[in-house]
Amino acid sequence: MSDQSAPSLQRPAIVGHRGASAHAPENTLAAFRRGIEDGAQVLECDVHLSADGHVVVMHDETIDRTAAPDSPLRTGAIGDLTRAELDTVLLADGEKVPSLEELLAMTTVSIFIEVKVAAAARAVAEQLQGLAAGSPAAASTVISFHADALTEIRRSTDTAVSYLVSVIDEEALATAQEIGAAGIGPAIDGLSLRAARAARDAGLQVNPWTVNSAEQLAIGLACGVDSLTTDDPAWVQHELDVRGI
Numbered sequence: 001m002s003d004q005s006a007p008s009l010q011r012p013a014i015v016g017h018r019g020a021s022a023h024a025p026e027n028t029l030a031a032f033r034r035g036i037e038d039g040a041q042v043l044e045c046d047v048h049l050s051a052d053g054h055v056v057v058m059h060d061e062t063i064d065r066t067a068a069p070d071s072p073l074r075t076g077a078i079g080d081l082t083r084a085e086l087d088t089v090l091l092a093d094g095e096k097v098p099s100l101e102e103l104l105a106m107t108t109v110s111i112f113i114e115v116k117v118a119a120a121a122r123a124v125a126e127q128l129q130g131l132a133a134g135s136p137a138a139a140s141t142v143i144s145f146h147a148d149a150l151t152e153i154r155r156s157t158d159t160a161v162s163y164l165v166s167v168i169d170e171e172a173l174a175t176a177q178e179i180g181a182a183g184i185g186p187a188i189d190g191l192s193l194r195a196a197r198a199a200r201d202a203g204l205q206v207n208p209w210t211v212n213s214a215e216q217l218a219i220g221l222a223c224g225v226d227s228l229t230t231d232d233p234a235w236v237q238h239e240l241d242v243r244g245i
Contacts, residue, residue: 011240011245012220012221012225012226012227012228012240012245013041013042013226013227013228014039014040014041014042014227014228014230014233014236014237014240015040015041015042015043015044015112015207015227015228015229015230015233016031016032016034016035016036016038016040016042016043016044016230016233017044017209017210017229017230017231018031018044018045018046018059018231019031019032019033019034019035019043019045020034020035020037020038020040020231020232020233020234021231022212022231022232022235023038023232023234024093024095025066025091025092025093025095026059026066027045027046027057027058027059027066027098028091028092028093028095028096028098029095029096029098029102029103029106030093030095032045032098032103032106032107033106035233036107036108036109038232038233038234038237039233039234039236039237040109040233041109041110042109042110042111042112042141042227043103043107043109043110043111043112044111044112044114044143044209044229045057045100045103045111045112045113045114046058046059046114046116047100047113047114047115047116047120047124048061048078048079048116048117048120049078049079049117049119049120049123050078050079050081050082050083050086051079051080051081051082052082052083053123054083054086054099054123055099055100055101055120055123055124055127056078056083056086056097056098056099056100057097057098057099057100057102057103058078058097059116060078061077061078061079061116061117062075062076062077062078063075063076063078063081063086063089063097064076066091066092067089067090067091068090068091068092068094070090071088071089071090071091072088072089072090073085073086073088073089074089079117083099100113100124100127101127103137104127104131104135104137104140105137107136107137108136109136110136110137110138110139110140110141111137111140111141112140112141112142112143112162112207112229113140113141113142113143114142114143114144114164115142115143115144115146115149115150115153116144117146117149118144118146118148118149118152120149121142121144121146121148121149121150121152121153122152122156124142124153125152125153125156125157125159126156128140128142128153128157128159129156129157140159141159141160141161141162141182141183142159142160142161142162143161143162143163143164143185143207144161144163144164145163145164145165147163147175147178147179150163150179150181151179154179154180160182160183161179161180161181161182162181162182162183162184162185162205162207163175163176163179163181163183163184163185164184164185164209165184165185165186165187166186166187166190167186167187167190167191167195168184168186168190168191168195168196168198168199168206169195172184172186173198173199173202173204176202176204177202177203177204181204182204182205183204183205183206183207183226184199184204184205184206184207185206185207185208185209185229186206186208186209187208187209187210188208188209188210188211188216188219188220189216189219191206191208191219191220191223191225192223193222193223195223196223196224196225200224205226205227206223206224206225206226207225207226207227207229208220208223208225208227208228208229209229210229210230210231211228211229211230211236212230212231212232214239217236217239221243221245
């Protein structure tokens with residue numbers, strides 16, 4: 001008899017973390033385009049809600065870290081700024097702050113959409129509901145550390161969700177199953193064979209973040225993960241190719 005919990009030998013999907021953020025400004029349309037060019041089958045982005053209810057693609061709660069030195073607006077919380085104000089922000093290389101709507105329209109692959117604040121979940125759900133059934137973005141997955149955000153997505157849409165955690169433990173698995181998650185996303189440095197096996201036994205895909213070193217890649221492959229989220233999709237693609245995976 002085969003061991004149903006043995007790691008899969010299938011090639012993991014390559015996920016471009018904030019696009020190809022090793023080579024272009026993170027969470028910008030340039031980074032997302034580069035991620036696709038570099039072999040990502042999935043893009044990962046982070047979203048917040050602006051003061052006037054627009055879904056904004058940025059990792060941090062504020063613009064302070066990523067705003068360029070010559071940006072007309074260099075500080076402020078996304079939740080306190082309007083979309084019009086965010087449109088004045090310059091990022092590195094002259095890039096602008098994208099909206100989720102822009103990303104959904106331009107992508108040719110599916111997206112892991114990380115909801116950073118639970119309040120954004122409803123607006124994200126509304127945008128996903130408006131997508132054409134055959135569009136690449138329609139196959140996207142919403143990911144979050146906030147179980148209530150994922151519950152809202154599942155209540156409102158047929159979109160798959162994956163629960164983000166630092167480590168996979170019994171509580172995390174129970175929460176993921178309770179919200180009807182298709183997967184669980186642990187930090188790669190906290191992932192073990194036992195944890196990956198427990199997730200598979202619970203019927204969950206394993207989607208670790210963020211794989212940027214040979215050691216982290218080895219962990220992911222040993223655990224038979226379903227995807228590899230990385231800042232450098234081209235590097236992961238090369239490493240998988242040379243291994244014949």
